[in-house]
Amino acid sequence: MAGRRVTGSLAAGVRAGAERDARLRRLALATLDANWEHDHTVPSRTLYPHQWSWDSAFIAVGLAHVRPDRAWRELRTLFAAQWVDGRVPHIVFNPALRVGSYFPGPEFWDSGRAEGAPAAPTSGIVQPPVHAPAAWLVHRRAPSEASVAALRRLYPRLVAQQRYLTGRRDVGGGGLAAIVHPWESGLDNSPAWDTPLAAVPADESVMRAYRRHDTAHADAAHRPTDLDYARYVALVDSYRTGRYRDEALLGRHPFLVECPLVNAALGVSEYALARIATVVGADPCPHRDRAARITEALVTRLWDPVAGTFRPRDVRTDRLVGPRTVLGLLPLALPDLPEPQVRAVLAEACSPRFGLAARMDRPLPTLDRTAPGFEPLRYWRGPSWVNTGWLLWQGLRTHRRADLAAGLRESLLDLVDGAGCHEYFHPDTGAGLGSPAFSWTAALVLDALAEG
Structure with missing residues (x-):
């Protein structure tokens, strides 16, 4: 009898899991279909009505499982707006939307006056280069003659993106790319940027001249503050004044930081490009060599041996800055990360600060939940995000921690099953x-469902 009860409970658990997964798949697919905009996917119909760079990469990964042709179109549309110097802008604006419908919009960026900008209106900054791994995953998830042709078209553009970041953006001279704005990290208002941002002169009264779009659609208590935005505006003003040129940035731009996520993505991208190169008939060896150099530079410049985590480096002061954030965990995605760093990052992730476990009782936060500045509602200052969880999940799988990867995957899926495809989530x-209908959440749920 006891054996039959155990068998019955296991069967019920399997059925419940299958029902949850089917429910999530329907929700995710409906979200992506609703956010499709003729040649790209908007992150959200309300908050983000244009095309965002790293959003499109994550979205393509999910679409590969259900709409592979649309996944390739997503990437193709984004890279059609690549600048001559190789940068992939963090926003490609939809010209059909009225002027003033989004801040900061195309009139604020004024990219058309910059040398090498595309005809399409774009921003002048970038986001983490997760596109080469995304392209490789789209091909691997749905291999075909069409996917090989798509890789062949995209490969030189991906190489140019890497060349831009590892060349023009190596402001510190140590082999890593520097970001010129917190938005380039993807984690806009993370406490990781508080120290270098504090050195940016700004007065929040400047925001009276602008109408913030985000606080019209979301609780202001959940978003960056007006002082944050005043500094964001000041940084764009500085970069735009130089027509988005990267020469002599150290002497004229007030924010230059080497971000662990951006540079880990650079290294992972070189490994992805090596794989793509073997498919399209190019030489993979230079990509592997660059990946090894980036990994070495990241450990040399961003590893904090005392804290046992990776931290950003403020290039202007040449110091590691910021509290413990999820950024410190994401270099785990690098396959050749040295074993001492792998062990330390895993210990950090599994500590009470982040709570990673084979069975997680709370979602993964974006900031050390024991830190005094932990804010469970405010954007990147504590809340849980599916994309950072997915990136860590990839790293756990890379380093063969199947137990922890399974625990994180279940946590992410349960999170979305409980609340829907939200942009981010309360970490408790x-x-x-x-x-409430965010595209990369939907897309990465599809990937986690298919790859678990």
Whole structure:
């Protein structure tokens, strides 16, 4: 009898899991279909009505499982707006939307006056280069003659993106790319940027001249502050004044930081490009060599041996800055990360600060939940995000920690099953925050369902 009860409970658990997964798949697919905009996917119909760079990469990964042709079109549309110097802008604006419908919009960036900008209106900054791994995953998830042709078209553009970041953006001279704005990290208002941002002169009264789009659609208490935005505006003003040129940045731009995520993505991208090169008939060896050099530079410049985590480096002061954030965990995605760093990052992730476990009782936060500045509602200052969880999940799988990877995957899926495809989530209760129909959440759920 006891054996039959155990068998019955296991069968019920399997059925419940299958029902959850089917429910999530329907929700994710409906979200992506609703956010499709003729040649790209908007992150959200309310908060983000244009095309965002790293969003499109994550979205393509998910679409590969259900709409592979659309996944390739997503990437193709984004890279059609690549600048001559290789940068992939963090926003490609939809010219059909009225002027003033989004801030900061195309009139604010004024990219058309910059040398080498595309005809399409774009921003002048970038986001983490997760596109080469995304392209490789799209091909691997749905291999075909069409996917090989798509890789062949995209490969030189991906190489140019890497060349831009490892060349023009190596402001510190140590082999890593520097970001010129917190938005380039993807983690806009993370406490990781508080120290270098504090050195940026700004007065929040400047925001009276602008109408913030985000606080019209989300609770202001969940978003960056007006002082944050005043500094963001000041940084764009500085970069735009130089027509988005990268020469002599150290002497004229007030924010230059080497970000662990951006540079880990650079290294992972070189490994992805090596794989792509073997498919398209190019030489993979230079990519592997560059990946090894980036990994070495990241450990040399961004590893904090005392804290046992990676931290950003402020290039202007040549110091590691910021509290313990999820950024410090994401270099785990590098396959050749040295074993001492792998062990330390895993220990950090599994500590009470982040709570990674084979069975997680709370979602993964973006900031050390024991830190005094932990804010469970405010954007990147504590809330849980599916994309950073997915990136860590990839790293755990890379380093063969199947137990922890399974625990994180279940946590992410349960989070979305409980609250929907929200932009981000309360790191204690799991309540949905931000946009209620967010594309990368939907896309990465599809990938986690298919690859678990």
